[in-house]
Amino acid sequence: MNVKIDLLIIVTVVSLFISLFLAFFLFSVKTKHKTSNYLFAAFLILCAIDTSQTLFNLIIDKPSNFGMLRGLFAFLQIPVFYLYVLSVCYSDFKLKPKHLLHLLPFVIANAILIPRFYAVDDTSKINFIKGYQKMIEIQFNHILIHVQLIVYIIAVFMVLRKAKKLYLENCAGTSISSYNWLFQFTVVLTILYSGALLKNIFKFSDYPYISEWIKIGLLVFQLLIVCWYLFKALNNPGLFRSIDSKLKLVSDIVLEEKNKEQLAVSEKEYNEELLKLQHYMVEEKPFLNPSLTIQDVSATIEIPVRDLSLLINHKLEQHFYDFVNTYRIEEAMEILKDTTKSKMTVLEILYEVGFNSKSSFNTAFKKHTGDTPTVYRKSA
Incomplete structure (x- = not known):
């Protein structure tokens, strides 16, 4: 058990360092693609918050409102990635008030926890967490995040498909390889999130220990993904030549x-x-x-x-x-x-x-x- 905990801590620390380093790089680098960089930096920070669970549990060993909120930030990951894809595909993309609708699943997930978690005392919180497998709020949130994941992944692939076709119909540069790369990156993320889905299935089964080992594997996989993106970003600072979203197929x-x-x-x-x-x-x-x-x-x-x-x-x-x-x-x-x-x-x-x-x-x-x-x- 100690070996597993030590491995989790090592992988978590390394993953956090690289994710936050890349986020800092994206925030600080001088480029005309600021919106894209900021969105991907936000995505990395949200992933880092999710990854930090092991270290967070070492510091705070009891259920807390802050701890629950930290976990529910996962609802923001895939919407932010979707906005990032839009920003790199379309040169005229701008964040607008309507994009706040992407916060809705995050707001709902937190709102349903107010009566029986956020608004109760520590003892009630502990009892809630101990019986999490039977709590309707937790079950609902797990279903919601997986439905959200499927919808957004499909939406991302649809955006990439249309953007690539528009590029082929209107441009003759060699940046088409950039769309292919982003497609590959999305496929890899889909595999990662599918692994997370499998982890959650075991978490609510009679074999929760399997979920812990899958978690270690996902952390290692996530670390490799971040390193891959870091390598790509440093070698290709101008990765995308975007197109106008007003263009029609x-x-x-x-x-x-x-x-x-x-x-x-x-x-x-x-x-x-x-x-x-x-x-x-x-x-x-x-x-x-x-x-x-x-x-x-x-x-x-x-x-x-x-x-x-x-x-x-x-x-x-x-x-x-x-x-x-x-x-x-x-x-x-x-x-x-x-x-x-x-x-x-x-x-x-x-x-x-x-x-x-x-x-x-x-x-x-x-x-x-x-x-x-x-x-x-x-x-x-």
Whole structure:
């Protein structure tokens, strides 16, 4: 038993130190993404408060209002993470009064405990905690937090799915890997919270000791997650290139146009716009700009963003991201075939044609040609 307690204390202390260090880093670092940093710092602090239970119990060995409140801060974790995801996906995200609604589960969880816990004496608190498995308030809060978790996790994945699709339809930078990374991070958090759900199931079963061992495993896992994020944050301070939340998916635009019976565009007009776009891409080579957006192209060739988006994403059945990368790959292929440029490395070429990520370049090149850049150069 002492070994388990010692292990819990060590892991808790290390996890708290790293979480609070990263939170301090996010609060203090100078960046234009302050809201995102502050929200993730708040998420880390809430996780640290939850993690601190073992140390808290060593200091205060009896039930208290402060101790109960500390535990119920867990209701704020996933809502804050959801707001963080919104803030990194959308450049125009701002915290508004309506976001206070996310506090509702936390308020409800505390309110139902007022009559039989917060407002009673210490002896009644002790009896309440001793019989926690039969207390309707505790059971309700456990159900509430798990329902909340499921709803918010689904909401986060929906936000990421839509944001990624909007990015593909409107941008041609290489930041798409950032959305993939945030998706992976959310999956890892889902696994962590699923483990917490399993822990709580055993906590209310006839085998509560299993819950304690799962708790140790979750603390170690959480520590690894925090270290992973710390590594990512330090190496990629400008991780995301956000998009405007006012942008609409092409599928939604098409539906609106159909409902208004305005989708029909003459073949002549379609061909004229397509030729204008293709001529611009070939002659001006805007794709060499690694941060090119559909708005940039629209402003130059004087085709409204809405029409240009429909032309590329609906008529050509390509995302703007893939459309632009096709021109980048064609340009890279010309360089690879040019014997006078044989001394240029693949890394130099990918930067030359508008990519700024080797992995995204290799993926796009193989998708377009079926070969890696190196193999293509040898066979050209």
